[in-house]
Amino acid sequence: MFDRSSFEASELDHIMLFQKNGDIKGILLFEDDPKDMYFAIYEDLEDLKKQMIQTFVKNHPDKDLIIPEDQQMAEILKKHGFEKTDWIDPVKSFLE
Amino acid sequence: MDRSSKKFSRIDFDIPDTNGYEIIPLSEDYRLDQIHYVLHRGFNHGDDVDYSDKVLEERRHMTSSPHYNKDYTYVARYHVRFVSFDNLWYKKGTKSALVEPVATVPEHRRKYLARACIYKAIEAVRADGAKEVFVGSNRDVYINMGFQPFDQATRYTRKKK
Numbered sequence: 388m389f390d391r392s393s394f395e396a397s398e399l400d401h402i403m404l405f406q407k408n409g410d411i412k413g414i415l416l417f418e419d420d421p422k423d424m425y426f427a428i429y430e431d432l433e434d435l436k437k438q439m440i441q442t443f444v445k446n447h448p449d450k451d452l453i454i455p456e457d458q459q460m461a462e463i464l465k466k467h468g469f470e471k472t473d474w475i476d477p478v479k480s481f482l483e
Numbered sequence: 484m485d486r487s488s489k490k491f492s493r494i495d496f497d498i499p500d501t502n503g504y505e506i507i508p509l510s511e512d513y514r515l516d517q518i519h520y521v522l523h524r525g526f527n528h529g530d531d532v533d534y535s536d537k538v539l540e541e542r543r544h545m546t547s548s549p550h551y552n553k554d555y556t557y558v559a560r561y562h563v564r565f566v567s568f569d570n571l572w573y574k575k576g577t578k579s580a581l582v583e584p585v586a587t588v589p590e591h592r593r594k595y596l597a598r599a600c601i602y603k604a605i606e607a608v609r610a611d612g613a614k615e616v617f618v619g620s621n622r623d624v625y626i627n628m629g630f631q632p633f634d635q636a637t638r639y640t641r642k643k644k
Binding site: 426449453454456461468471474476479481 | 605614615616617618619620621625626628629630631632633634635636637638639640641642
């Protein structure tokens, strides 16, 4: 990403990495402001998803979360009291 | 151009004719005032452009990110002005690239400048190993360029009690 001059090094603590055997398997991160919504990026592992949502709810109980199309993750979020909004960001690809 | 190698596009990978405009990588002409001009006007922030040292330093800082590669940013240059700015994020050794940001100055839109810049940037990342390019957008312009629907991000919020 671009290096934004508004970014504060102290805000790095809000970015949460999920690792296994030294490899990053998932990440919860904000875009511009840690007080705003977060993104979840992860491998397709149910236990990992559960752990990520538990961690997110514990650390950011009042924040929104953005996820890719993933029914399993949607169900986990539902169990934690989340609901889907109308906010959708489509992704398009240009593939070899 | 060897079209048989153009598996990357499902539609057409020909660089459109941009008569009168030069399509060049930012590494060839790195000027902070022009980067600021095209991003400011291209993102509809108005016609008055502030070229103060503070603003230009912010643009220098923005483009100093370790993974930012000026060879993957293409600009459309009209005389000495940058009028379209189109960047791909890509790290050599990985397979995926991301289009972001794309901005064209209003009076230079609808001339296929962004398409030309993005195609050039795709060629650059392909040459360095990229196998796929993504863009977060629902605009038809990307469909017309050959992008296909892939996925969507959805926002979830806590239910109000």
